[in-house]
Amino acid sequence: MRPSLRPSGLSRPVTGAAPRAAPASASASVAATGQRGRLCGQRGLVGDRLAPIRVRTNGCGIAEPVSLREVDGITLSTPATLNCETARALQQWVRQSLVPDVGRYGGGVRSLRVVASYACRTRNNQPGARISEHGRGNAIDIAGIGLADGTELTVLSDWRTRREGRILRELHRGACGPFGTVLGPDSDRFHRDHFHFDVARHRGGAFCR
Template sequence: MRAIGPLTLLCMALAGMALAEAPITSPHPLPRPIIAQPETPVAAPILRPRHRPTILAAVPPIASEPAPQQALPEITAVAPLPRPQPRPKGLQVQVEQVAMAQPEPEAAPSRTSKKESRKGSVCGDPAIRGQDLPPVTSRTKGCGITEPVRVTAIDGIPFSQPATIDCDTAIALKRWMREGMAPAFGNREVVQLHIFGSYMCRSRNNVRGAKISEHGRGKAVDIAGFIFSDGKEWTVARDYNKQIRRAQKAACGIFGTTLGPGSDGYHEDHLHFDTAERRGSAYCR
């Protein structure tokens, strides 16, 4: 044991290493992982032009014809224009004097305004408002109106109820309202006329066997009162004062008959006006 030297030990160690098991195969590197690449878009096929049909190729091209040239008009010599003469001295002053001496022309009346003013009027008078009615007939002899009108206002003053009368009576009533009623009341402005009665086929004063009243002919109107702009009302039955008496008196001559309180006992609460034709002077009581 002692004879074994260091050299022997070295050899034994090398031999043991040689006896160690060697690997069967050499290790190879692992394959590189596959990374998905984006898909490359497929380009669309390029369309190529098709061959021209044989028929079109045989047709010859149409040659454009040049536009015909128009003959230019011959240039004629232009006669020289006469030059204006110098203005006479003082002409402007004369023109202004003539213009000042002439009156200004009046504006022609508008046809439209004339038609509008007559719309809704009767008897050919724009101041008399109402409507035309068909002829009024009656079985009673003496009653009826050939050309009746239904008057609702005169001169902008409305009636308490429409008055069915003829145009002669309507025109007389308008004249009385202007020349008799308005001056009699002075500063008191009438805004409504209280109509007591108009057309009615009856005898005078409703007396049996008497003649037909002018009411039955459309020639009479009864007035019972007046309403003023301050809201006050005067009636013939309650306020038969001097102003109403003055208005009644002014109706005499405009109407053929004028009756009121104290005349015959039948007109104590109203004024009766009619356009009856009378021989001589009017009948006023």
Template sequence: MIRVWVIGLVLVSAQLALAADPSASLRPVQRGGNAVQQPLTLEATGAISQPQQSAPQDAAKQRGGIFSSLRPLFRSNKAAKEGRAQKRLQAKGAVCGDLAIQGEQVGRVTGKLRGCGIENAVRVRSVSGVGLSQRAVMDCKTAGALKVWLEQSAKPALSKQGGGLSSLRVAAHYACRTRNNQKGAKLSEHGKGRAIDISGFRLADGSEVSVLKGWNARRYSKAMRRMHKGACGPFGTVLGPKANRFHLDHFHFDTARYRSGSYCK
């Protein structure tokens, strides 16, 4: 009887020793590549102790696998979709990501004067179905402003004249020069690809009206003033026949912005 009691005491002591020392546990221990990630634990300081990565995840990170980051995969898919959409638009002749703006990509444009140039220039041939007498080089912000002006002001103003607006006579677009070509003057917005000068309008029936003759003509004066006023907003600067002697025969539009708002004269 005493012998059985002694054996039982020895077994209990052994179990207590194993409980005190986890490393001596009889359970198999995960090793090497089969190691699994342990759950997050909260240390005495209250900080979350990050678990060690398992060997498969470490290897995947080194290879740049899925465990390295899930986000780049989703970003890549989105970028790929946007790229395909952009190519489809370009295949249809669109620039600036807008089917209404037809032309071609030009890229970076430089000039001789300091401050001249355009980072991402486009050469526009038509906007909202209205052709340009010459392909005009500008940035996309200016092309977008031209679209807004045509759709909201120019086309409505001439909708009842000669079958409507067909094309614009472009007097100037990108040119690395000073304002009004005056020596010592500030750099023109034309030199930054932010401006376009329009000297006349061609109608669907083939007739044309110029800013010079149409501004005070009974038949076109109302439409001319409506177009001039309507440009104030989409563009930051709007100059016409009343501005000065340099603009008697054309409208000057540019996308420069001022704290006080658009400058229109």
């Protein structure tokens, strides 16, 4: 199996961004539906359990995948195919950082624009690189925060601004802990327009850049 392409909407402005859909093979294989508020045993996680994702590529696949649609009333722009550890880490970040750090700005958080979740590919789609944590269901990429007033905080446009950038930098810092790896615009050219969160653990503690 060849690695899938990098999501097509990342480097565009928010008006042209195209969220990445869950793989057809995963979304078509729902093992159990109606897990409202109890997905992965956690109240507030809404979505479906999926059949195991097994592929021939070494390092890819998820034994117990879920399709996550909502976290504590905050909707995901497209269902995210993840494992439960990643879904629970996302909920922890939502509760401890996203909701309090955004506060009442723009009326509060309404949604998250997800541009990548499960995908069997190498890191940053680079030839010869290791399999990405996305290939194990350990990662989620977020490009924007939808607000109740209809506006959106975007990593691409707002990271360098004063007020909105301060909020985004707090969200980046707040993910360090719930997630083992946190990458943003200051990490490298591949992450200038989104946050990469994954649950891979490192010997020296969380890696956040």
